[in-house]
Amino acid sequence: MATATSTLILSDLSGMPDGPLPDRDAIDDWSIKSFDDYFTATARHSARMFAERAAECEATGRWMKDWHSSRHMAVLSLLAGAEQAAPVEDRPWHAARLDAYAEQFGLRGWHRYTDLRGKHCIQINLIRTREDGEQGRHYVHAADHMHGPLRFWVIDRDTHRTVYRSFTSRIAQQWIDERESPH
CATH class of the missing domain: 1.20.140 (Butyryl-CoA Dehydrogenase, subunit A; domain 3)
Incomplete structure (x- = not known):
């Protein structure tokens, strides 16, 4: 329908x-x-x-x-x-x-x-x-070195804004996993 x-x-x-x-x-x-x-x-x-x-x-x-x-x-x-x-x-x-x-x-x-x-x-x-929930909403972007030590950014696909910055891609991915996991 x-x-x-x-x-x-x-x-x-x-x-x-x-x-x-x-x-x-x-x-x-x-x-x-x-x-x-x-x-x-x-x-x-x-x-x-x-x-x-x-x-x-x-x-x-x-x-x-x-x-x-x-x-x-x-x-x-x-x-x-x-x-x-x-x-x-x-x-x-x-x-x-x-x-x-x-x-x-x-x-x-x-x-x-x-x-x-x-x-x-x-x-x-x-x-x-709606059924997908938040799965896939964020991704990690590696900025160049001139952005300082927090060069791994988490970007929100819905707003295209940086929502988190990290020292390593693994920490950034962990942040994403925590936010996107269905509770």
Whole structure:
């Protein structure tokens, strides 16, 4: 039954921001607005393609890549692609779909952020469900020597923040094992 509900969420593309298809002939050599309109139409078209593929992937399994470990991973990747590709004014519609899908299945292991250039990005790490608990939430990162003696960092996949630092990778892994073990 969960699949039928998720299909309804994703297959309902009504209300998707729409606009004209990209048309290179509409670009005026001297008009910045014509370039902006073209790039907005291109971004909107890309976002629409990702959203349609997410709906189709959830319904039929099409658009799954070899590296996707599950249908949830494939659909989440496509929904994230739609949100990232969308123009700024359309992003809330796509973000709401991604949030609804992730909430419905309790998917964790992804987060939004802004990169150094100010671009909106979505990082998908190890996708976990509610049933997985905290297993796989953290990983050890070995920083270089300039970070001092505490060079083994434990990174949280859900927030992409450093949550613990240690002298050795073994202590860092022990910290992870204690936090992620089902009690």
